[in-house]
Amino acid sequence: MSAVDACASPAPEQASLTPPLTPPSKTAKLTKEKEEVPADINIPDNYVAWTLKNQKALPPITWENLWNELNYLSLAILTITPSIAIWGACTHKLCWQTLLFSVFYYYVTGLGITAGYHRLWAHRSYNASKPLQYFLAMAGAGAVEGSIKWWSRGHRAHHRYTDTDLDPYNAHRGLWWSHIGWMLVKPRRKPGVADVSDLSKNPVVRWQHRWYVHLIITCGFLLPMFICGLGWGDWKGGFVYAGAARLSFVHHSTFCVNSLAHWLGESPFDDKHTPRDHLVTALVTIGEGYHNFHHQFPMDYRNAIKWYQYDPTKWFIWVCSQFGLASHLKVFPDNEVRKGQLTMQLKRLWEQQEGLRFAPDSNDLPIISWESFQEQSLKRPLIVIAGFIHDVADFIDQHPGGAHLITKFIGRDATTAFFGGVYDHSNAAHNLLSMKRVGVLHGGTQLGLDDKAVPPAQRLRVARY
């Protein structure tokens, strides 16, 4: 777990493969200046291709090398926390006050990640006042998922290199990997470069990074224990339920944004990458489940754009803005959002259109003289409508208006009758008629018939450019 990574000193040969961490404070002076220059200011134009091709990765995990490759500290935290919760649940009764507080505290620490780590710091989707920033930094620490800086660096790489090996939680490596696997072993590759120099300059982020270990102990465990203990005498419940159990839920809730949100649901805005939208994901992640939208418009403070979609993180940010605690809530231009939706719908219709047969147009048909038409209609049932010659052999008996109305027009022009004189045929009838075209009458396209030559189903079409 990141909580640990943030303070463990990596083995030297591994150093370049782990996320860049705030070094021990003695070297702080030296690195401070380095950090204020964006990490990616001087990367070459072919950085992505070059790095994927030339940077060496650790070997894949196998049963043989597993024991050497495990990240034991993350593993410990991710197994011990739920174990405490289960042991506690078996030995200590849950009282309603502790239950209520645990749920409440789940939302507080969850929002620390979603409204704080994610939307504020990783994506700069709004500005937060100092008090709100300190609140979010502490609440986020209570979720024990690493410092803001470490987390945002990984998350920015995730957005920047989505679905590639430079993405630390590359969803193409499967649900298990993107959910938790990536934390349980040593990273196979250094994540792609991502700039966090803006965060290095932020005093709240630096403060949190510096006091990170103290903060996770305080906000993750001591605070909930003290509240339950002093409040209604349930010290152990505070530790077990509001501490350990709540923390396990927050962990897997956040992890779902990397796993479930890249796997379950629809892609209404773009389908180039794995992110998806789904209500279920939103429910388990405090509103981060509209992930297809989010990857397209990451600097938007919203994940859900419709009022009825579940996005409490957005609601929280909005309420903060009403109280003057947040400002400059960013939204992507609506025109562009709707373009994405339109494109996705057109893709679907394009496929439907490709699966259909349409009528031949004049260029694909032989031109027949009136005399020849007359002659040939003696042999098979031909009818002229709107300048086209139609063979209606397979339809005479099917005609809802009766066979007599069709046979009457064999060898004749039925344009007026067909176009409303006798019966104003439906668009479906026009489409069907167009499928029976076998020729064009020479000189038959009279004035005003041009628009009648295009069957209704071919007036609007999905065109490709």
Add this chain to the structure above:
Amino acid sequence: MSAVDACASPAPEQASLTPPLTPPSKTAKLTKEKEEVPADINIPDNYVAWTLKNQKALPPITWENLWNELNYLSLAILTITPSIAIWGACTHKLCWQTLLFSVFYYYVTGLGITAGYHRLWAHRSYNASKPLQYFLAMAGAGAVEGSIKWWSRGHRAHHRYTDTDLDPYNAHRGLWWSHIGWMLVKPRRKPGVADVSDLSKNPVVRWQHRWYVHLIITCGFLLPMFICGLGWGDWKGGFVYAGAARLSFVHHSTFCVNSLAHWLGESPFDDKHTPRDHLVTALVTIGEGYHNFHHQFPMDYRNAIKWYQYDPTKWFIWVCSQFGLASHLKVFPDNEVRKGQLTMQLKRLWEQQEGLRFAPDSNDLPIISWESFQEQSLKRPLIVIAGFIHDVADFIDQHPGGAHLITKFIGRDATTAFFGGVYDHSNAAHNLLSMKRVGVLHGGTQLGLDDKAVPPAQRLRVARY
């Protein structure tokens, strides 16, 4: 009510304005031949326009003329039946056997109309064997809505002149008129011509027309009374519930096809006329609620095309076909059905597309030399990407990748970096970029850049022909 019309002899001056009825049997010989010639075989090509313009209609109904214009017999039947039901419900307890039988008999007589009158006779959407025809003719008589021939003639006119004054239940005249109003007064106009010569030749239809009054008394009232009476001793219940109450429900159920089905719901197949699709209508009409489909494809034995939609009439016909009682179930070619759906969806997307702003293309922009581009970028932030010059002034600080990556490229070509070298921007980013075009670089469209010049949102478009 039609039950009555079918045997009432209209006043002479009115004759041409009422539906054509089977004349008394003494004249049967004479009319038989006349009937076998289709009524519309010799109508002129401009029949519809001519008739609407020149045929005189009765004056509109007002409070003054109402008493003279009422159709007292229909009015009586449509008020006395529910009155009996209400009086009965107050004076006689409903036992469960009668309840069950009434519901069952509602479906039997309802199917007589939907599977018989409507889909078999009015629309010829399948062939029925003699036993099934007799069953449907009797069940339909039990619904007391006029003889097959009278009903089908009106219904064919309804399809042929939908939403015009030649349509006996023209939905444009309001919900009340299309539901019941049209029956309560003398018809304002003769319905438009519609051929029923096929029905005049059908022995079952003729048999039902001939014995119509006997049949409605027997199937509408005597049969349910005898079944409830002999079955569980509930003679009065049989009359009140399985007779009168059931009949009122069947009436309004059928009337809903003319009112509700032309008013409530969606138009997934075509929106030229009023018919609509709605589950609620389907539920109250034994499956006739997919009326938008039905008006487009009236000779299709189905109203609902998806298996999960509620269309028991279709199920009934299908089951009959499995038992050899029905055959030649007609379905409209799927290709044409899907074209209708596609067109309707394209209409929606066309409107969405019209509401959006898209990027200018090369023809709308000035061509700028590299030198001039260099010079002008000193004054405002210009960047070349894919041969276009973009002004990014309003975006530098909004850029999720950080301002530094953009400023770095002012006065330079960022094509490679933007197109994946540094970051493989989302389609949304490409769309947004295209909105910032201010010029075309002279000689800037290199080989292989052509497809990059079209923003993703403009590769698929709804085009109009």
